[in-house]
Amino acid sequence: MTASTDSDTTVRVGLDVATTPEHAFEVFTAGFDRWWNRDHHLLSGTLDEVGFEPFVGGAVWERNDAGERCDWGRVLVWDPPRSVAFSWQIGTDWAIPVPDAPGSRVTVTFAPAEGGTRVELVHDRLDVHGEGWESIRDAISREGGWPGLLARFASVAGA
Amino acid sequence: MQALEALADPTRRSIFELLGSGGRSVAEIACDVPISRPAVSQHLKVLKSAQLVSVRPIGTRRIYSLDPAGLAAIREYFEQFWSQSLAGFAAAIDADNSGTKEKQ
Numbered sequence: 538m539t540a541s542t543d544s545d546t547t548v549r550v551g552l553d554v555a556t557t558p559e560h561a562f563e564v565f566t567a568g569f570d571r572w573w574n575r576d577h578h579l580l581s582g583t584l585d586e587v588g589f590e591p592f593v594g595g596a597v598w599e600r601n602d603a604g605e606r607c608d609w610g611r612v613l614v615w616d617p618p619r620s621v622a623f624s625w626q627i628g629t630d631w632a633i634p635v636p637d638a639p640g641s642r643v644t645v646t647f648a649p650a651e652g653g654t655r656v657e658l659v660h661d662r663l664d665v666h667g668e669g670w671e672s673i674r675d676a677i678s679r680e681g682g683w684p685g686l687l688a689r690f691a692s693v694a695g696a
Numbered sequence: 697m698q699a700l701e702a703l704a705d706p707t708r709r710s711i712f713e714l715l716g717s718g719g720r721s722v723a724e725i726a727c728d729v730p731i732s733r734p735a736v737s738q739h740l741k742v743l744k745s746a747q748l749v750s751v752r753p754i755g756t757r758r759i760y761s762l763d764p765a766g767l768a769a770i771r772e773y774f775e776q777f778w779s780q781s782l783a784g785f786a787a788a789i790d791a792d793n794s795g796t797k798e799k800q
Contacts, residue, residue, distance in 0.1 A: 577777075629774075663774060
């Protein structure tokens with residue numbers, strides 16, 4: 538896996554996987570819940586499921602063990618098996634986004650390569666999480682219960 | 697130390713994420729992270745040398761926070777996040793591949 542930053546506001550991570558673009562796209566999207574890091578969630582309680590709605594404008598969402606749902610992104614591009622893009626409203630503090638919070642953008646492409654598929658993930662427009670992020674933070678109620686989650690994060694082993 | 701390297705440590709990452717919700721003193725950080733104050737200070741020293749956090753005095757207290765002046769910390773954070781997450785994605789594909797082999 539390679540990671541590089543080619544500008545102040547973009548992160549690129551690429552990797553090769555030994556499968557078809559179709560399968561890689563399927564695992565990334567329909568299988569989102571299979572590989573998502575369980576310790577990364579916004580709602581209180583335990584993460585039950587994360588998912589994509591498979592169409593442009595669809596929600597990227599999570600649901601906790603109490604059945605509460607939180608949408609934290611929107612599908613911007615849905616072009617199986619070539620690419621998927623979605624907005625990302627989560628800052629580094631993993632606070633629940635305020636309605637219409639500005640989002641950065643995640644674009645993932647799947648291209649046939651020797652021995653499998655080249656997957657490139659580009660997370661850009663990261664400046665939306667910089668400027669003004671403190672005011673967004675302050676707008677969020679401290680009663681959401683999420684700070685406890687961060688303490689638990691410390692126990693993540695090597696992840 | 698590189699920012700990415702500094703964030704590879706789970707405890708430092710948890711401190712970094714904690715500071716994402718606002719500045720805190722060493723004592724306040726030690727309340728939320730299950731390590732001692734001296735250990736918190738050591739981790740902060742590493743995060744500071746990697747230019748991920750900055751410190752400013754407020755009265756007699758020293759408050760640590762993410763440096764909002766630059767995007768380096770945010771970028772490093774997401775780089776770390778996606779590198780780890782995509783490793784999970786690759787593992788899911790590997791699991792499918794080995795499952796397919798078993799069936800054959």
